Amino acid sequence: MKLLYVSTLDHIVRVMLPHLDGAKAAGYETHVACQFTRFKDDVAAHADGLHHVPIQRNPLDPRNVIALFQLVKLIRKLQPDIVHCHNPSGGFYGRLAATLAKHWHPRTRGRGGLKRVYTAHGFHFHPLGGKLSNAIYRFIESFAGRFLSDAVLTINQWDFEEAKKLMPESKVFCTHGVGVSTDEFDPATVTAEERQAIREEFGVPKDGLLISCIGELIPRKNQELLLWAVADQGMMSFDPKVKLLFVGDGSLLEPLRTKVDGLHLGERVHFAGFRRDTKAVLAASDLFVFPSLQEGLPCAVQEALSMEVPVLCFAIRGCTDMVDSNCGAILNHLQSCRTMTNKMVDLLRLSVAQRKALGQAGRQKMIEHYSRPVCVAEWLEIYNKIPPHSQPPPRVGRRGRGRRAS
Numbered sequence: 001m002k003l004l005y006v007s008t009l010d011h012i013v014r015v016m017l018p019h020l021d022g023a024k025a026a027g028y029e030t031h032v033a034c035q036f037t038r039f040k041d042d043v044a045a046h047a048d049g050l051h052h053v054p055i056q057r058n059p060l061d062p063r064n065v066i067a068l069f070q071l072v073k074l075i076r077k078l079q080p081d082i083v084h085c086h087n088p089s090g091g092f093y094g095r096l097a098a099t100l101a102k103h104w105h106p107r108t109r110g111r112g113g114l115k116r117v118y119t120a121h122g123f124h125f126h127p128l129g130g131k132l133s134n135a136i137y138r139f140i141e142s143f144a145g146r147f148l149s150d151a152v153l154t155i156n157q158w159d160f161e162e163a164k165k166l167m168p169e170s171k172v173f174c175t176h177g178v179g180v181s182t183d184e185f186d187p188a189t190v191t192a193e194e195r196q197a198i199r200e201e202f203g204v205p206k207d208g209l210l211i212s213c214i215g216e217l218i219p220r221k222n223q224e225l226l227l228w229a230v231a232d233q234g235m236m237s238f239d240p241k242v243k244l245l246f247v248g249d250g251s252l253l254e255p256l257r258t259k260v261d262g263l264h265l266g267e268r269v270h271f272a273g274f275r276r277d278t279k280a281v282l283a284a285s286d287l288f289v290f291p292s293l294q295e296g297l298p299c300a301v302q303e304a305l306s307m308e309v310p311v312l313c314f315a316i317r318g319c320t321d322m323v324d325s326n327c328g329a330i331l332n333h334l335q336s337c338r339t340m341t342n343k344m345v346d347l348l349r350l351s352v353a354q355r356k357a358l359g360q361a362g363r364q365k366m367i368e369h370y371s372r373p374v375c376v377a378e379w380l381e382i383y384n385k386i387p388p389h390s391q392p393p394p395r396v397g398r399r400g401r402g403r404r405a406s
Helices: 009-015 015-024 040-044 063-078 088-100 130-148 157-166 193-202 223-231 232-236 253-262 278-283 299-306 337-349 354-370 372-385
Strands: 001-008 031-036 050-051 082-086 115-120 150-153 173-174 209-216 243-247 269-271 286-289 313-314 326-331
Touching: 001 009, 001 050, 001 088, 009 031, 009 040, 015 031, 015 372, 031 063, 040 050, 063 088, 063 115, 082 088, 088 115, 088 130, 115 130, 115 173, 115 372, 130 157, 150 278, 150 372, 173 243, 209 223, 209 278, 209 299, 223 243, 223 253, 223 337, 232 253, 232 337, 243 278, 253 269, 269 354, 278 299, 286 299, 299 313, 299 354, 313 337, 326 337, 354 372
Parallel strands: 001 031, 001 082, 031 050, 082 115, 115 150, 150 173, 209 243, 209 286, 243 269, 286 313, 313 326
Antiparallel strands: none
């Protein structure tokens, strides 16, 4: 059995490497087709074959025509049993290539043919999207789901319900995403010394409180609202020593720094940039706030919950699947900055034991439903469930005029 992953960039495939490992353990020969950058070696350690295909993130980029022909040629050569595609551009061109190459699968024709699978890591149409862009992406997903797919895997309930409106329900599956490593993101793996070192690095007093926010600093992540919430008089009255730590880089880094200076929050807000020790940062945090306005199934929230940190976020798709009053709090995205401040204060007012109980409930949810072994088994089970794309009967060529056998 052969499995081909198709995506645009290797950093997207990188988060799904445990799934490649799971497929190999289940007997699949695994291949990856995408653009390879600095994560090529990471992917190579988990796949049997790497194939550089220059799929562009912009679906309308003319270079995707070249990538499409390369994918068709690759699929004809490999004759995979499953082509599993990811992200909108890779998902569309990967499924289109598999459909165009369907006539060249003699090895799988007898068993029903090639299976074309797509994982929607958050549809590009969503409640906050523009009317035109939403309409375009709905059409693309509907067309590809109906005519180019044998299975569409969604990773949150909102996308699942929307997908069922756009394509046959029999093709749509709701999953728990790529999963989080609850073995790695386990508070027991961080020592008290490591936790204290983080708090001292950012000037958190012994009896102080630390709010963390991890993610790319871009408009969609909405970090500016969190700045205003921390600067609100309600937070100042509660505890002027509360620290806010942003982890991540992005286009808004300097504008946010300027906003911090303007709000006179220089002693209370820190920008840590890109860091690889996010596990220790979470272990040192008393509250994780995720103000993003649009997600699929955010890894940062999964990691925070796995590390037993209460989470405050907006009622957006993905987040509502994971966060509730048992492990944090949910805000309506139309609510004010003051509402966010008040909810942060409510969570920070809780005793250490009460916040610990919220954190433990969140971790238990991750272990039961979102851990890597659970999610890997989920995808492999779907591979076996989905009906494969039917193949046309083999064409019979004309016989030559050879000599008759004697």
